[in-house]
Amino acid sequence: xxxxxxxxxxxxxxxxxxxxxxxxxxxxxxxxxxxxxxxxxxxxxxxxxxxxxxxxxxxxxxxxxxxxxxxxxxxxxxxxxxxxxxxxxxxxxxxxxxxxxxxxxxxxxxxxxxxxxxxxxxxxxxxxxxxxxxxxxxxxxxxxxxxxxxxxxxxxxxxxxxxxxxxxxxxxxxxxxxxxxxxxxxxxxxxxxxxxxxxxxxxxxxxxxxxxxxxxxxxxxxxxxxxxxxxxxxxxxxxxxxxxxxxxxxxxxxxxxxxxxxxxxxxxxxxxxxxxxxxxxxxxxxxxxxxxxxxxxxxxxxxxxxxxxxxxxxxxxxxxxxxxxxxxxxxxxxxxxxxxxxxxxxxxxxxxxxxxxxxxxxxxxxxxxxxxxxxxxxxxxxxxxxxxxxxxxxxxxxxxxxxxxxxxxxxxxxxxxxxxxxxxxxxxxxxxxxxxxxxxxxxxxxxxxxx
Amino acid sequence: xxxxxxxxxxxxxxxxxxxxxxxxxxxxxxxxxxxxxxxxxxxxxxxxxxxxxxxxxxxxxxxxxxxxxxxxxxxxxxxxxxxxxxxxxxxxxxxxxxxxxxxxxxxxxxxxxxxxxxxxxxxxxxxxxxxxxxxxxxxxxxxxxxxxxxxxxxxxxxxxxxxxxxxxxxxxxxxxxxxxxxxxxxxxxxxxxxxxxxxxxxxxxxxxxxxxxxxxxxxxxxxxxxxxxxxxxxxxxxxxxxxxxxxxxxxxxxxxxxxxxxxxxxxxxxxxxxxxxxxxxxxxxxxxxxxxxxxxxxxxxxxxxxxxxxxxxxxxxxxxxxxxxxxxxxxxxxxxxxxxxxxxxxxxxxxxxxxxxxxxxxxxxxxxxxxxxxxxxxxxxxxxxxxxxxxxxxxxxxxxxxxxxxxxxxxxxxxxxxxxxxxxxxxxxxxxxxxxxxxxxxxxxxxxxxx
Numbered sequence: 001x002x003x004x005x006x007x008x009x010x011x012x013x014x015x016x017x018x019x020x021x022x023x024x025x026x027x028x029x030x031x032x033x034x035x036x037x038x039x040x041x042x043x044x045x046x047x048x049x050x051x052x053x054x055x056x057x058x059x060x061x062x063x064x065x066x067x068x069x070x071x072x073x074x075x076x077x078x079x080x081x082x083x084x085x086x087x088x089x090x091x092x093x094x095x096x097x098x099x100x101x102x103x104x105x106x107x108x109x110x111x112x113x114x115x116x117x118x119x120x121x122x123x124x125x126x127x128x129x130x131x132x133x134x135x136x137x138x139x140x141x142x143x144x145x146x147x148x149x150x151x152x153x154x155x156x157x158x159x160x161x162x163x164x165x166x167x168x169x170x171x172x173x174x175x176x177x178x179x180x181x182x183x184x185x186x187x188x189x190x191x192x193x194x195x196x197x198x199x200x201x202x203x204x205x206x207x208x209x210x211x212x213x214x215x216x217x218x219x220x221x222x223x224x225x226x227x228x229x230x231x232x233x234x235x236x237x238x239x240x241x242x243x244x245x246x247x248x249x250x251x252x253x254x255x256x257x258x259x260x261x262x263x264x265x266x267x268x269x270x271x272x273x274x275x276x277x278x279x280x281x282x283x284x285x286x287x288x289x290x291x292x293x294x295x296x297x298x299x300x301x302x303x304x305x306x307x308x309x310x311x312x313x314x315x316x317x318x319x320x321x322x323x324x325x326x327x328x329x330x331x332x333x334x335x336x337x338x339x340x341x342x343x344x345x346x347x348x349x350x351x352x353x354x355x356x357x358x359x360x361x362x363x364x365x366x367x368x369x370x371x372x373x374x375x376x377x378x379x380x381x382x383x384x385x386x387x388x389x390x391x392x393x394x395x396x397x398x399x400x401x402x403x404x405x406x407x408x409x410x411x412x413x414x415x416x417x418x419x420x421x422x423x424x425x426x427x428x429x430x431x432x433x434x435x436x437x438x439x440x441x442x443x444x445x446x447x448x449x450x451x
Numbered sequence: 452x453x454x455x456x457x458x459x460x461x462x463x464x465x466x467x468x469x470x471x472x473x474x475x476x477x478x479x480x481x482x483x484x485x486x487x488x489x490x491x492x493x494x495x496x497x498x499x500x501x502x503x504x505x506x507x508x509x510x511x512x513x514x515x516x517x518x519x520x521x522x523x524x525x526x527x528x529x530x531x532x533x534x535x536x537x538x539x540x541x542x543x544x545x546x547x548x549x550x551x552x553x554x555x556x557x558x559x560x561x562x563x564x565x566x567x568x569x570x571x572x573x574x575x576x577x578x579x580x581x582x583x584x585x586x587x588x589x590x591x592x593x594x595x596x597x598x599x600x601x602x603x604x605x606x607x608x609x610x611x612x613x614x615x616x617x618x619x620x621x622x623x624x625x626x627x628x629x630x631x632x633x634x635x636x637x638x639x640x641x642x643x644x645x646x647x648x649x650x651x652x653x654x655x656x657x658x659x660x661x662x663x664x665x666x667x668x669x670x671x672x673x674x675x676x677x678x679x680x681x682x683x684x685x686x687x688x689x690x691x692x693x694x695x696x697x698x699x700x701x702x703x704x705x706x707x708x709x710x711x712x713x714x715x716x717x718x719x720x721x722x723x724x725x726x727x728x729x730x731x732x733x734x735x736x737x738x739x740x741x742x743x744x745x746x747x748x749x750x751x752x753x754x755x756x757x758x759x760x761x762x763x764x765x766x767x768x769x770x771x772x773x774x775x776x777x778x779x780x781x782x783x784x785x786x787x788x789x790x791x792x793x794x795x796x797x798x799x800x801x802x803x804x805x806x807x808x809x810x811x812x813x814x815x816x817x818x819x820x821x822x823x824x825x826x827x828x829x830x831x832x833x834x835x836x837x838x839x840x841x842x843x844x845x846x847x848x849x850x851x852x853x854x855x856x857x858x859x860x861x862x863x864x865x866x867x868x869x870x871x872x873x874x875x876x877x878x879x880x881x882x883x884x885x886x887x888x889x890x891x892x893x894x895x896x897x898x899x900x901x902x
Contacts, residue, residue, distance in 0.1 A: 271774055274766060315725060315795045323722055324792030327781035330774055341775030344766045345799060 014232040018044045020408065021226045021236035023213040023250070024243030025050025027058070027168055027397045028386055030175035032240050034093070035401035037179060039408065044234055045179065046226055048212040051172035053244055054393060057268050057351035059297045059305045060171070062086055062395045063163035065133045066108055066286050068124065074418045075360045076131060079392060081415075082399035083162065089398035090166065097177035102167030102300065108160040108284040109143060110135070111150065113335050117288040118156040125158060135160050147281050149339045154287075165284055165297055168394050213243065215251025222381035227251070238408055240384045244354040247362075247387040254366050254380055258425040261362075261388055263318060263352030267325035268307035271343040278302055280339060289332035296333055296340070303346065306333045308391075321350040355390040362388040362421035363403055364412075385421035465683040469495045471859070472677045472687035474664040474701070475694030476501025478509070478619055478848045479837055481626035483691050485544070486852035488630060490859065495685055496630065497677055499663040502623035504695055505844060508719045508802035510748045510756045511622070513537055513846045514614035516584045517559055517737050519575065525869045526811045527582060530843060532866075533850035534613065540849035541617065548628035553618030553751065559611040559735040560594060561586065562601065564786050568739040569607040576609060586611050598732050600790045616735055616748055619845050664694065666702025667834070674833035678702070689859055691835045695805040698813075698838040705817050705831055709876040712813075712839055714769060714803030718776035719758035722794040729753055731790060740783035747784055747791070754797065757784045759842075772801040807839040812847065813872035814839075814854055815863075836872035 020036040022029045025047030036043040061067075064079035090103035112118040125135045136159045143157030144150050150157070212229040216239060225235040241247050248259040273280045281304070285296040297305040309325035326348055333340045356362060363386050365379035384407055386400055403416055471487040473480045476498030487494040512518075515530035541554035563569040576586045587610045594608030595601045601608070663680040667690060676686040692698050699710040724731045732755070736747040748756040760776035777799055784791045807813060814837050816830035835858055837851050854867055 269774075272766075272771075315723075320723075320795040321797075322792075323720075323781055323794040323796045324785075326796055327778065327785065327792065330778040331782070334775075334778065341773075341778065343774040344771040345774045345777055346772075348796060348799070 016044055016232070016234045018042045018234060018236045020044070020238045020240065021046060021234040022240045022242055023047075023226055024241070024246070024387075025172075026053050026055040026242070026244060027171055027175070027394050028244075028389055028400055029240070029242035030172055030179070031397035031401040032242055032386060032404045034096075034175050034178050035405045036238075036408065038092075038096075039405055041408065043179070044236070046211050046213045046228065046234065047243070048229075050176070051169070054351045054353045055168050055172055057266060057308070057349045058168040058394050059268060059295065059307045060102070060166045060168040060394050061108070061163065061284060061286075061295065061297060062103075062165055063108060063160075063284075063286070064395065065128055065135060065160050066110055066163050067392065067395070068128055068131065068133070069359070070127065072359060073131075074415075075392070078360075078399055078416060078419070079395055082396045083164075085398035085402065086164065086166070086395075089401075093171075093174050093178055096181055097174040099170070099174050099177055101171040101174040103164070104166070104300065105164045106283055106298075108163035108286055109138075109147065109150075109281075110158040110160055111143070111154050111285055111287045111336050112156040113153075113287060113289040113332075114155050117291065120288055120291065121156060121158060134162060147283060147285070147337075149277070149280055149337050150285070151336055151338055154336060160286075163284065163286075166394060167299060171394065171397075213250065216241075216253065216383065218252060223252075223254075223383035237382065238384060239382055240386055240404060242386040244387055244389075245352055247354070247385065254383070256425055257366055257422065259362055259385070259387065259421065260357055260424045261354045262312070262356075264355045264390065265311040265313070265315075265318070265320075265322070265350055265352050266308040266391075267311070267321050267329060267348065267350045268305060269326065269329055269345065270303055270305055270347040270349075271340070272303050272346050273298075273343055277339050277342060280304055280343070281337060285336055287332065287336040289335045292328065292332060294329060294332040294336070296337060304343070306330070306340070310391075318352045319350055321348045325350070353390050353393075354388050356388040357424065359390055360388070361386070361390075361392075361396065361400070361419050362423075363400060363416065363419040364421055365407060367420065367422040367425075387421075467495055467683070467685045469493045469685060469687045471495070471689045471691065472497060472685045473691045473693055474498075474677055475504075475692070475697070475838075476623075477504050477506040477693070477695060478622055478626070478845050479695075479840055479851050480691070480693035481623055481630070482848035482852040483693055483837060483855045485547075485626050485629050486856045487689075487859065489543075489547075490856050492859065494630070495687070497662050497664045497679070497685065498694070499680075501627070502620065505717075505802045505804045506619050506623055508717060508759070508800045509619040509845050510719060510746065510758045511553070511617045511619040511845050512559070512614065512735060512737075512746065512748060513616055514559060514611075514735075514737070515846065516579055516586060516611050517561060517614050518843065518846070519579055519582065519584070520810070521575075521578065523810060524582075525866075526843070529811075529850055529867060529870070530846055533847045534615075536849035536853065537615065537617070537846075540852075544622075544625050544629055547632055548625040550621070550625050550628055552622040552625040554615070555617070555751065556615045557734055557749075559614035559737055560589075560598065560601075560732075561609040561611055562594070562605050562736055562738045562787050563607040564604075564738060564740040564783075565606050568742065571739055571742070572607060572609060585613060598734060598736070598788075600728070600731055600788050601736070602787055602789055605787060611737075614735065614737075617845060618750060622845065622848075664701065667692075667704065669703060673831065674703075688833065689835060690833055691837055691855060693837040695838055695840075696803055698805070698836065705834070707876055708817055708873065710813055710836070710838065710872065711808055711875045712805045713763070713807075715806045715841065716762040716764070716766075716769070716771075716773070716801055716803050717759040717842075718762070718772050718780065718799065718801045719756060720777065720780055720796065721754055721756055721798040721800075722791070723754050723797050724749075724794055728790050728793060731755055731794070732788060736787055738783065738787040740786045743779065743783060745780060745783040745787070747788060755794070757781070757791070761842075769803045770801055772799045776801070804841050804844075805839050806841045808875065810841055812837070812839045812841075812843075812851070812870050813874075814851060814867065814870040815872055816858060818871065818873040818876075838872075 019041035020043040022033045022045045025045045033043045033045045064083045112121045128135045138157045213226045214229050215227045216223050217225040223239050287294045470492035471494040473484045473496045476496045484494045484496045515534045563572045579586045589608045664677045665680050666678045667674050668676040738745045
């Protein structure tokens with residue numbers, strides 16, 4: 001399917017009609033929505049506080065190499081795919097939005113604080129090298145020539161030129177601007193049918209804000225759209241569930257579908273570098289300090305981001321910042337770059353990231369055994385799940401968007417079938433064990449969707 | 452002078468008439484204003500951001516005993532006088548405002564982290580005892596029976612029952628409410644002449660906000676009021692300069708008057724105690740951790756305040772928070788109470804406190820040699836200085852207010868003459884050296900003011 005059959009419109013019953021409804025306005029949801037729009041589809045993003053979830057706290061490291069973890073080879077492949085998409089994604093977004101998402105290709109330095117940290121980083125390097133990734137040891141002297149404010153006491157430094165960064169807050173703003181382009185312009189644009197409805201306050205053009213999704217809407221055994229908290233509805237050929245941790249709480253999820261999302265809280269700091277210390281660092285510095293990761297990400301505006309803890313404890317609320325977490329970040333960042341003590345603390349933020357049991361996303365259509373109908377195609381019609389991106393949401397945004405666009409078009413890249421959102425659901429598992437899960441997914445005909 | 456001759460009013464020329472004009476809406480300014488109002492005077496507080504300066508960051512410890520420093524006996528006497536005034540001041544304020552300033556008489560525990568800290572606290576105790584102050588050593592076991600979350604690793608704990616606390620933000624709000632009482636009530640109150648003027652936006656009753664003072668207004672060799680940034684003026688029999696660090700920047704200060712105020716920045720944290728850790732502590736815990744002071748002040752609402760650094764370095768702005776300062780506070784607070792790591796960080800704040808070369812306030816009238824007129828009384832008419840309260844502004848508020856009320860009434864307590872605002876001014880110094888400064892002040896007749 002190349003062109004849309006459904007111009008965005010709101011009818012008299014406060015029902016919004018669109019080709020694609022995206023529940024969740026973080027980086028993932030916005031990225032998918034923009035990709036849908038670029039493919040000629042009308043799209044609505046549904047979120048009562050877009051950009052304020054995990055995306056708001058994210059540091060924006062695009063770091064497939066540094067983020068490699070043992071036994072996560074599938075995820076590595078997906079991260080490398082995403083990384084390769086970033087230059088064109090950022091360029092297209094800058095052109096479409098007229099603004100800059102802060103995409104920078106400065107390298108990353110992996111730094112170990114002591115001998116044990118050095119061993120851990122060198123062990124990881126052998127896995128990185130086995131995967132064909134470039135990670136080159138520097139002498140401490142060499143590292144400090146590049147980054148004079150690095151502590152002379154560090155145990156090792158490794159150059160990781162392929163790991164870059166983007167500013168997630170700017171990214172969401174850019175995606176919002178790109179989604180708003182060409183809407184409400186009265187110039188015969190195909191989105192011009194859209195308007196502001198009582199039911200979905202804040203819907204403008206192909207892009208909605210300030211609406212909260214309560215659940216999925218079903219018609220004839222397929223998902224047909226979204227119910228809104230204010231009583232309105234969105235009717236869409238494709239509904240994408242991209243609201244992070246809140247996905248599992250939606251009403252009307254396919255029976256038997258288990259979305260085992262758990263919150264992993266992260267504290268993050270933003271600091272201003274006084275003029276006499278600028279630039280504090282030119283590379284992103286990713287440290288291992290007595291086994292605990294910490295990173296310092298320099299922004300173009302003279303600020304740095306220091307992050308991030310990973311806490312599975314909950315304080316009073318999901319956005320509560322841990323005093324111990326802030327202490328640990330400041331302590332460990334100073335081990336790597338002592339001048340951190342001289343910075344101005346601007347902000348502390350905590351958000352919960354949606355993690356899964358295998359640290360990989362829940363991305364794709366839902367296998368039909370979990371649903372009542374459309375079993376002939378192997379998948380439930382009208383629904384795509386895109387959550388569980390844990391620490392990788394920003395990096396994976398272009399790849400998740402590409403996956404969804406393929407699914408909209410009736411295609412499927414078999415490499416990403418391992419991320420099936422049904423993989424933790426017993427009824428799906430029963431079916432999958434009759435053959436190799438990979439083969440099952442690779443040989444199933446994708447659903448041909450008509451919007 | 453017991454009653455006012457000047458009902459508060461604004462004339463056609465955007466001039467406000469009041470008995471007392473107070474420049475500066477922190478705890479000191481508001482405290483003096485309320486005392487003036489209680490004495491039957493009309494009063495205007497001039498501040499474009501009341502309560503947002505050093506008062507906003509203050510922890511509110513009322514701690515004359517713990518705050519004793521070597522060689523500051525005059526200041527100790529003044530702090531003890533202030534401490535003795537607090538119960539009646541708080542009670543009167545609660546009655547007048549109908550709200551609670553958070554005045555609590557829970558004791559303070561002085562805690563030393565290591566052997567050197569213990570020696571320092573025990574040495575200080577001998578001075579405190581010589582001054583008749585009660586500071587009683589506890590065993591570590593005894594201290595932990597009182598405060599179970601104290602670290603077992605502390606070196607000593609001393610009970611300081613006379614050191615209490617108030618909540619400075621509530622205090623400012625209470626003082627504002629007390630000042631607003633009886634105004635704009637249309638009930639024949641003597642303040643009813645007041646109204647809202649174009650020149651001084653936000654003047655309500657006897658209490659003004661959102662106006663900025665640019666300088667003093669002189670008439671016939673005496674100070675007669677205040678010039679406002681918007682072109683308006685306040686005419687007052689008495690003008691009190693209580694705007695902290697900004698005092699020295701006022702235009703029209705008496706020639707030769709040197710107000711040697713310097714900013715001492717302080718970082719302070721506010722944290723929420725999770726339910727299972729409440730109360731974190733019941734006493735205020737004042738620690739010395741490897742020679743550096745840190746305190747934990749428990750509030751009734753389940754939060755604690757941790758402070759405060761003392762930095763004479765400036766970051767990018769006067770309210771910039773130091774990353775190193777926050778780190779130090781969290782580190783040292785955890786040495787005393789390890790569970791601090793489990794708290795939720797709610798807020799970090801930094802403000803600059805107005806310090807003087809001898810750490811004592813600049814409080815009183817300005818000696819006449821510095822001014823052109825009114826030398827017969829020994830003081831310049833119409834002007835009182837009340838700044839330089841450094842770390843003691845909240846504690847000293849009732850005492851500073853009492854000093855000002857005495858000055859309004861033509862009286863002077865000779866004990867506080869040592870805080871003369873002229874003591875750092877060479878021209879005043881020249882005169883003062885002809886006799887004992889103390890005697891000079893004690894034998895000079897106070898100016899009899901008529902408003």
